[in-house]
Amino acid sequence: MNVKFLTKIEELLGPFSAKLRKHPNLTFVVFGLLLCLVALLPHLGLMNFGTMSIIAYITIYAVTALGLNILLGFSGLISLGTAGFVGAGALGTAVFIEMGLPFELAVVLVLTISGSIGALIGLFSLKVEGIYLAIATLFVGEILRQIYTQVPIFGGNSIQIDGGIKLLGFIELSQIFKEQRSMLFVLLVIIMVLMMIAMNNIIKSKTGRALLAMSRSEHAAQAMGISLLKYRLTAFVLATLFATVGGIMYAMYFQTIPTTSWSLDLSLFIIAMVVVGGFKSIYGTFLGAFIIHGIPNLILKDLLGDISYIFSGVLIILVIIFYPNGFVYIWVDIKKGYSKLKKRLQKDVTTDGK
């Protein structure tokens, strides 16, 4: 390998990467299109449907974790009640559909309900801070969990959407048929890409800058005319909405929703995705979801059997110790290493020339 080779590759990729840098939203679309290919693989016999479900899980977690990243990464707030809102999205959609409402109306209703709970928590967060706020959100999560398992409307152990999801009143998609399952997967990827674009626009806007300012110093932010009330509410409402969308995606794809799995464990896993993947990074969040859910289920389980759980625990600890801001920042190290390599090669060339 020599320096000419490297510069040639750079020249080749140059226009492409410049274009992508100009339109960051385009990269999400490209990423989504690539991911959509996964939906084809099981039909070609290259992958089984179980693997597709794991990737579907990753997209669901990625959306949920994106919302949490607004809190953790951008606002410096923490929520331990995320799982409750994912449950609200999943169970709420199912209950409303079972009541006979059309899918779209169910989604709007669910989003409104959990959005307003999010707003309440936002108001609460003006008074309570730090670990007290974290545990206050845990209270909310526990209350929601209690409601899901105790209120008979949620069907006891699990609730099933009979006959699948009806989009726009006529496109019926059921988990039972393989083709429709792939369609549902594509739908999930589309939603994820839309949420990524939305997130990107939020953090690049005035709101994003205000949240960042608040996370550094509330007093300084207030002195610059940033309303704590407004942006705290925004942060919590956005986070709960993202989590709820994650839940709705769950309901769409799996169509059988358990009532017992929306507990503290899940909230912690979603926090882990943000922490391990990358604070303040959209791709990092996806990477985190992949590391926490994908790697153990896709790779380690076959490779290591039942010690995969230990391994992922160790992985979390190691990543946090070596990349405290998230694994996605390994990219910075790679870039640094690359420019170092290039410099050394260039030096070799000049010394050779003499």
Place this chain on the structure above:
Amino acid sequence: MSDLFGIIFNSLETGSVYALAALGIVLIFRTSKTTNFAQGMIGTFNAYIAAYVMLSLGWSIWIVALLALVTAFLTGIIIDTFIIRPASKVNAISKQIITLGIIMVIVGLLPKIFGVASFQLPRFIASEYSLDIFGATLFYNTIFVIVLSLTLMGGMFMFIQHTKWGLATRVTASDETTSKLMGVPTKRVTMISWATAAMLGTLAALFVAPRVSVYGNMLLTVQISAFFAGTLGGFSTFFGPVVGAYIIAFSRNFTQFYISDIWGNVMVYTLILVFLYFKPYGLFGKKPTKKV
């Protein structure tokens, strides 16, 4: 009348268990600045050791309990040395997720070491020894749990308030950098705090074990209640969470019995949330002064 006394005894016992767990969580929160989600799991792990040794060697509960406390001490030291200390520069949220990593490692280890079956641990004092107070049975074991917990916690408070080591713990809790400059061995303080917290968690696990048997999630409720106790009592004192633990145990048992079995918890939680809105730092907590 018998119901009333039954609930009181029961609440005192569960309150003691919550208090032990909460004290461990506060100790680590103050000295390591992290919320230790693994507190329950560390206790569970050592309870497994006790139950396993008891089953295979047939030792009495008292000896295996002592053994479990020793292993708990070691677990705490190992966790602090190999995981927490290398991560001391990591931000607060990431540190909490490290404790999630610890949970995952222990959850993975449990079936590897002890197999998948759950274990039984007996009471410290067998259940045939009991008193009858106004129709309610009071096991000697319950008295033992309450008295031992209260004595231990009282002893710890005395220790923290009146000894040199306690002073070192308090100053590390309030400002680690300055204490280090003043020659306080903060590393050792943190290490012993982890060891003590692990022992407290294990004790909680040993007290709970006869009721629920020894299995992976045996301390889940205790752990969550301990967090709630810490919030209710305030994390800035060591005795606040203990008071909070008893309040939670009492209010939960009473609402569950007298108002609604299902909605008791929800009501208590909602009340605490409302309370927190008006006193954001708990019952005894003080607002930390912040410099801009």
